[in-house]
Structure formats: structure tokens, C-alpha cells
Amino acid sequence: MSSAPRAIDSLQNARAKKWLALSDARGIRKHGEFILSGRKTVPEALARYGSRFTAALVRTDNDLNRLALPPSIERYVLAKPLFEALDTNGTGFPLLVGAVPEMAAADFSKAPQGFELVLALGDPSNLGAALRSAAAFGVTRMVLMEGAAHPFHPKALRGGANAQFGLTFLKGGDWTALEGAKGPLAALDGAGSDIEAYAWPENLRLVLGEEGRGLPPELGATMLAIRTTGAVESLNATVAASLALSARYRRRSGR
Known part of the structure; x- marks a missing residue:
């Protein structure tokens, strides 16, 4: 059974700060995570590589219905300023947080x-x-x-x-x-x-x-x-x- 979505309103939230750091290579290396965006790439990645992702970031509760999320993925509803700061490609579509593989x-x-x-x-x-x-x-x-x-x-x-x-x-x-x-x-x-x-x-x-x-x-x-x-x-x-x-x-x- 999937967990209920959690709301994050502040850019100063610890998770928010970590996600914001994933916009560049330094933050990706530090945290070992990345953010995937895209109206086509996100659903395709979920369907083929769902186990690679740990969290879904959305703007509203209704946005969660746009994705076929496995129960293991945590759900976060973000305040508009935070979501827009993370949505670097400006798609407005839900984002996925994933783990960088070992190299x-x-x-x-x-x-x-x-x-x-x-x-x-x-x-x-x-x-x-x-x-x-x-x-x-x-x-x-x-x-x-x-x-x-x-x-x-x-x-x-x-x-x-x-x-x-x-x-x-x-x-x-x-x-x-x-x-x-x-x-x-x-x-x-x-x-x-x-x-x-x-x-x-x-x-x-x-x-x-x-x-x-x-x-x-x-x-x-x-x-x-x-x-x-x-x-x-x-x-x-x-x-x-x-x-x-x-x-x-x-x-x-x-x-």
C-alpha cells in the first residue's frame, strides 16, 4: 500500500535543500541522487525502470494521478515556488527523484x-x-x-x-x-x-x-x-x- 503524500512548503526544508542541490554535478555527487523531468521521459522511465526511483514530486494531489507510481515511491506535494525551482526544464509535469548508480x-x-x-x-x-x-x-x-x-x-x-x-x-x-x-x-x-x-x-x-x-x-x-x-x-x-x-x-x- 502506498504512503500518503507529504506536503513541503518551504525552500528551507531539509529535503527541499537537498533536491535543490541536484541541479548541478556537485550536488548530484554529494547526495548520490538526481531529478528526472519530462512529460514523455518520466512516464517511460517509470514503466521501464521504476525501481530506480525513490520519490515523486508534484504540484498538486491531482498530479499524482498522472503517474502509475509503484507503492515503494514516496510522494511529495510541493509549494509552487519550490516545485518551479526544481522543475528546471519548465515542464510543469511531475518530477522523479532517483538514485545514481555506482560507477x-x-x-x-x-x-x-x-x-x-x-x-x-x-x-x-x-x-x-x-x-x-x-x-x-x-x-x-x-x-x-x-x-x-x-x-x-x-x-x-x-x-x-x-x-x-x-x-x-x-x-x-x-x-x-x-x-x-x-x-x-x-x-x-x-x-x-x-x-x-x-x-x-x-x-x-x-x-x-x-x-x-x-x-x-x-x-x-x-x-x-x-x-x-x-x-x-x-x-x-x-x-x-x-x-x-x-x-x-x-x-x-x-x-
């Missing part, structure tokens, strides 16, 4: 078991878009290098469209950690060989360079290039990642 350290001393996408996108919106592409093309293991945005930042969640909940995240450390990494390693570079001709191995780490800085010069990887007209010097990192993952998916699925 183990990547072990580069061992060859990859399967495919891993290694990246350090610092913009949470770009990271979210990359995660969405990864999920679309069957990638499940993401290695976040030092400087990467938090994958459960509100902007990353919006860009990811629930992709986060089907992915495994590993902490990769700084770029020097990749020096001497065992197993196949590939990276995107305009001077590399044609990505369309690459025979993608089953076990591989694909490295996406940092925005604006590119790849570490000491990285010992097979360089792969995405064919373009040459009208621009380089592609947006997220776009490049999407094209590379699409090329891998088509090659390995024979499509």
Missing part, C-alpha cells in the same frame, strides 16, 4: 570485454546526446574520463532521453590512464583511415577526443576518419560519435 573504475590494464565508448564531453547536453546515440546503436558501456559532465545532470538527462538507465558507466581517470591500455584501441581523427572500411572487432575501446582539445598526442590507437566534403575543419564531437557508432552498427549487423 566502478575502468581497468585499462585489461583488454575490453565487449565495446566501450571512452569520452570526456564536458557539456552535459552534448554528453546526453552522445549517450542517446550510444543506446540507439547498441552500446552499453561508457567510460567517462576526467572532465566529463555528470551523466545524470539535468541537461544530460534531457539530452539522453532515458538512455542513461540502460548504460553502464565507468570512471576512466585522466588521459594518461589510457597510455599502455591493453587490447584494441581506436579513435576518431580526420587524418585516419576510412571508418567505413574498418573491420570492427567485438572487443574494442573507441576514444572520442575532448571538445576543443582533440586527442592526447601519445595515444596509441588506430585512427579512423569520417568522410566529409571538407567544407568544415571538423565535426561536432557528438555528431562524430553518432556517425562512428552508426558505422560500427551497420558493419557488424551487415546493414
Whole structure:
């Protein structure tokens, strides 16, 4: 049986302060929680990943009827100023509070078991878009290098469209950690060989360079290039990642 909803009126309430801190990476790391918003993403996440969430935050009692909430999820009715402060995307739709999964350290001393996408996108919106592409093309293991945005930042969640909940995240450390990494390693570079001709191995780490800085010069990887007209010097990192993952998916699925 579900518990009765609890009302929170003050922004100074202890729970309210914690939720307000979840608008940035520091607060997410400190509390190990995140807030999901979205008229489409919230119901979809509840239906597929309901056990990942601990609380529902709504503006009125009637808003609780808009969600199929399992009994384990606590219910909170918030005063308008508090709800609007937490509803960073301005949807007006109920919000979900969830637990951030544990992220183990990547072990580069061992060859990859399967495919891993290694990246350090610092913009949470770009990271979210990359995660969405990864999920679309069957990638499940993401290695976040030092400087990467938090994958459960509100902007990353919006860009990811629930992709986060089907992915495994590993902490990769700084770029020097990749020096001497065992197993196949590939990276995107305009001077590399044609990505369309690459025979993608089953076990591989694909490295996406940092925005604006590119790849570490000491990285010992097979360089792969995405064919373009040459009208621009380089592609947006997220776009490049999407094209590379699409090329891998088509090659390995024979499509």
C-alpha cells in the first residue's frame, strides 16, 4: 500500500535543500541522487525502470494521478515556488527523484570485454546526446574520463532521453590512464583511415577526443576518419560519435 503524500512548503526544508542541490554535478555527487523531468521521459522511465526511483514530486494531489507510481515511491506535494525551482526544464509535469548508480573504475590494464565508448564531453547536453546515440546503436558501456559532465545532470538527462538507465558507466581517470591500455584501441581523427572500411572487432575501446582539445598526442590507437566534403575543419564531437557508432552498427549487423 502506498504512503500518503507529504506536503513541503518551504525552500528551507531539509529535503527541499537537498533536491535543490541536484541541479548541478556537485550536488548530484554529494547526495548520490538526481531529478528526472519530462512529460514523455518520466512516464517511460517509470514503466521501464521504476525501481530506480525513490520519490515523486508534484504540484498538486491531482498530479499524482498522472503517474502509475509503484507503492515503494514516496510522494511529495510541493509549494509552487519550490516545485518551479526544481522543475528546471519548465515542464510543469511531475518530477522523479532517483538514485545514481555506482560507477566502478575502468581497468585499462585489461583488454575490453565487449565495446566501450571512452569520452570526456564536458557539456552535459552534448554528453546526453552522445549517450542517446550510444543506446540507439547498441552500446552499453561508457567510460567517462576526467572532465566529463555528470551523466545524470539535468541537461544530460534531457539530452539522453532515458538512455542513461540502460548504460553502464565507468570512471576512466585522466588521459594518461589510457597510455599502455591493453587490447584494441581506436579513435576518431580526420587524418585516419576510412571508418567505413574498418573491420570492427567485438572487443574494442573507441576514444572520442575532448571538445576543443582533440586527442592526447601519445595515444596509441588506430585512427579512423569520417568522410566529409571538407567544407568544415571538423565535426561536432557528438555528431562524430553518432556517425562512428552508426558505422560500427551497420558493419557488424551487415546493414
